[in-house]
Amino acid sequence: MSPLLHHLSSERLLDFVDGRLTPAEQSSVEAHLASCAACSSQAAAFKRVITVMRSDATQDAPEHMVNRAIRLFRTRHPRTAEPSLRRRVVAALRLDSAQQRLAFGMRAAPQAARELLFDIDDESELEVRIEPAEGGWRVAGQVLGACTGGQVLLEGSAGQAATELNAQCEFSLPPQPGAIYKLLLRLEDVDVEVPILELRA
Numbered sequence: 744m745s746p747l748l749h750h751l752s753s754e755r756l757l758d759f760v761d762g763r764l765t766p767a768e769q770s771s772v773e774a775h776l777a778s779c780a781a782c783s784s785q786a787a788a789f790k791r792v793i794t795v796m797r798s799d800a801t802q803d804a805p806e807h808m809v810n811r812a813i814r815l816f817r818t819r820h821p822r823t824a825e826p827s828l829r830r831r832v833v834a835a836l837r838l839d840s841a842q843q844r845l846a847f848g849m850r851a852a853p854q855a856a857r858e859l860l861f862d863i864d865d866e867s868e869l870e871v872r873i874e875p876a877e878g879g880w881r882v883a884g885q886v887l888g889a890c891t892g893g894q895v896l897l898e899g900s901a902g903q904a905a906t907e908l909n910a911q912c913e914f915s916l917p918p919q920p921g922a923i924y925k926l927l928l929r930l931e932d933v934d935v936e937v938p939i940l941e942l943r944a
């Protein structure tokens with residue numbers, strides 16, 4: 744079976760970049776990366792995010808510092824209780840400005856930003872804005888409610904991008920070509936997935 748037919752999942756790549764795999768798993772990922780440009784460029788993007796997170800000395804909010812230290816501690820103690828504590832949820836779409844325009848018979852203004860609102864759980868929501876930029880689409884947004892930082896990953900057949908939430912839990916990804924993507928949020932104790940995010944007006 745060709746390794747190219749089975750790309751590595753984001754979770755696998757993140758665990759690899761974060762040093763959380765067993766030596767055997769590590770070797771198998773390394774073998775795949777050696778022969779797969781797509782997965783190795785994604786691994787490189789994850790590595791940049793994690794490097795930024797670890798080297799960011801500009802945080803001044805004490806609470807944020809504590810949470811960051813907890814994350815680093817977990818990273819250094821990979822095979823403890825952390826995996827079982829993490830939750831995985833699929834964000835539920837609550838509002839889509841494009842659908843609202845259709846429902847009310849309004850025509851979409853050309854080049855208008857599209858806004859989506861997702862429920863993560865009882866305590867938090869995800870706001871996503873999709874707006875045209877540089878011939879593609881910029882995806883930006885914010886986690887509202889319980890949020891202490893994390894990473895955002897956008898991946899699709901046309902490309903991928905990753906960034907870190909700022910102190911206000913906002914993010915803005917570099918513009919991507921119009922296509923269907925998956926959006927992943929890796930928050931303190933939960934992985935949130937938006938399985939289908941179509942970049943269009």
Ligand SMILES: [Zn+2]
Nearest residue numbers: 750751779782
């Ligand atoms: Zn691959």
